[in-house]
Amino acid sequence: MKIETQCLHEGYTPKNGEPRVMPIVQSTTYVYDSTDDVAAVFDDPTKGLIYSRFANPTTDVVEKKIAALEGGAAAMCTSSGQAASLLSILNICEAGDSFIASASIYGGTINLFGYTLKKMGIECIFVEHDCTEEELSAAFKDNTKAVFGETLANPALTVLDIEMWAKVAHAHGVPLIIDNTFATPVLCRPIEWGADIVVHSTSKYMDGHALQVGGVIVDSGKFDWTNGKFPCMTEPDESYHGLVYTEKYPAAPYITKARMQLMRDFGCYPAANSSFLLNLGLETLAVRMKQYCENALKVAQYIQSTGKVEFVTYPALEESKGHELAKKYLPNGTSGVISFSIKGGRNAAVKFMDSLKLASNEVHVADIRTCVLHPASATHRQLSDEQLVAAGIDGGLIRLSVGLENADDIIDDLKAAFANI
Numbered sequence: 001m002k003i004e005t006q007c008l009h010e011g012y013t014p015k016n017g018e019p020r021v022m023p024i025v026q027s028t029t030y031v032y033d034s035t036d037d038v039a040a041v042f043d044d045p046t047k048g049l050i051y052s053r054f055a056n057p058t059t060d061v062v063e064k065k066i067a068a069l070e071g072g073a074a075a076m077c078t079s080s081g082q083a084a085s086l087l088s089i090l091n092i093c094e095a096g097d098s099f100i101a102s103a104s105i106y107g108g109t110i111n112l113f114g115y116t117l118k119k120m121g122i123e124c125i126f127v128e129h130d131c132t133e134e135e136l137s138a139a140f141k142d143n144t145k146a147v148f149g150e151t152l153a154n155p156a157l158t159v160l161d162i163e164m165w166a167k168v169a170h171a172h173g174v175p176l177i178i179d180n181t182f183a184t185p186v187l188c189r190p191i192e193w194g195a196d197i198v199v200h201s202t203s204k205y206m207d208g209h210a211l212q213v214g215g216v217i218v219d220s221g222k223f224d225w226t227n228g229k230f231p232c233m234t235e236p237d238e239s240y241h242g243l244v245y246t247e248k249y250p251a252a253p254y255i256t257k258a259r260m261q262l263m264r265d266f267g268c269y270p271a272a273n274s275s276f277l278l279n280l281g282l283e284t285l286a287v288r289m290k291q292y293c294e295n296a297l298k299v300a301q302y303i304q305s306t307g308k309v310e311f312v313t314y315p316a317l318e319e320s321k322g323h324e325l326a327k328k329y330l331p332n333g334t335s336g337v338i339s340f341s342i343k344g345g346r347n348a349a350v351k352f353m354d355s356l357k358l359a360s361n362e363v364h365v366a367d368i369r370t371c372v373l374h375p376a377s378a379t380h381r382q383l384s385d386e387q388l389v390a391a392g393i394d395g396g397l398i399r400l401s402v403g404l405e406n407a408d409d410i411i412d413d414l415k416a417a418f419a420n421i
């Protein structure tokens with residue numbers, strides 16, 4: 001099936017007389033005929049349902065759909081994108097280990113990796129997103145267990161050379177984990193470029209309607225965990241009557257371990273009702289992504305043409321940074337998110353933002369409605385002007401998340417705001 005069809009049909013095929021729409025199974029628990037039946041699902045939790053802290057039929061449909069969209073073997077949903085990033089690392093790193101991450105990633109992930117995981121004894125080694133193969137290779141230590149990056153980074157909109165990063169990670173015997181939130185599998189499927197694990201904040205384009213926070217981890221099923229670096233995968237799990245994940249679940253040992261161990265213990269699993277809403281978003285993901293890209297390209301071209309900006313970052317735009325890598329990894333567009341720096345700095349940016357009528361001022365991106373954020377007054381407010389420059393954010397920088405309104409209406413709104421400064 002092509003991706004538009006997969007968005008609608010993967011994960012749920014009703015049988016004779018069953019509901020057309022995937023039902024919401026609002027139940028914490030599941031009933032069995034006998035003690036033996038319960039014992040059997042405890043022996044192999046992939047064979048039946050136990051408890052909705054780590055598996056639920058409604059969420060299962062969404063997991064199967066997202067695994068199919070990404071071309072993976074299996075997936076597990078989480079209650080937020082942050083939980084997905086956290087578990088993706090904790091599943092293979094423990095105190096005393098390290099992993100490498102691109103420095104150009106979501107700010108929340110930088111906090112999680114650089115501060116919170118550090119307190120748990122896991123070191124994150126940050127490298128530049130555009131480092132060379134040799135520089136990336138040189139960052140490895142003996143205890144390095146994974147490499148992490150974002151396809152299209154939030155908010156910098158840098159494009160990662162996934163194929164090169166996968167090659168270097170594999171040369172060192174570790175998996176590449178890719179946060180594919182902004183691109184979505186409609187615009188890029190990292191597993192096809194060598195990534196082993198894919199994570200998402202489903203709160204963004206996948207949900208699409210700003211309805212609920214969520215996340216997901218996808219296991220490609222392709223990484224070889226038996227190279228000696230991952231005893232957590234190849235040696236008996238004492239917390240699960242000594243089973244060995246690579247032996248018992250060879251198709252997707254990583255995601256099975258994440259569910260049976262980490263989700264069982266942490267319980268950051270989404271509610272069935274949230275998964276139902278997420279599925280509604282997923283059904284239209286392919287058509288929405290096309291329209292976001294078409295709208296955003298028109299808007300980016302308009303902004304570029306005004307002469308009122310220092311630069312526009314939108315990798316699909318020829319003049320933008322990241323354009324060469326975007327041609328390879330994101331040939332069908334680079335989502336709805338654009339950033340640009342307005343001439344006149346902070347004062348001009350604030351006046352511009354406050355003049356917008358259609359675009360709403362909010363701390364969100366990838367919504368169906370157009371929204372804007374002024375990082376210097378919001379997410380990066382605590383920083384001095386000098387620190388802002390060091391973080392690559394100038395006072396004039398605006399992040400615009402183009403929605404699905406008619407592009408001409410969005411442009412008219414921007415025109416009126418430009419005229420006001």
Ligand SMILES: *Cc1c(COP(=O)(O)O)cnc(C)c1O
Pocket residue numbers: 080081082083085106108109150153154179181182200201202203204213214215
């Ligand atoms: C928003 C976001 C996250 C965090 O996701 P939440 O659902 O807000 O927890 C992680 N990565 C990227 C790229 C994001 O945009």
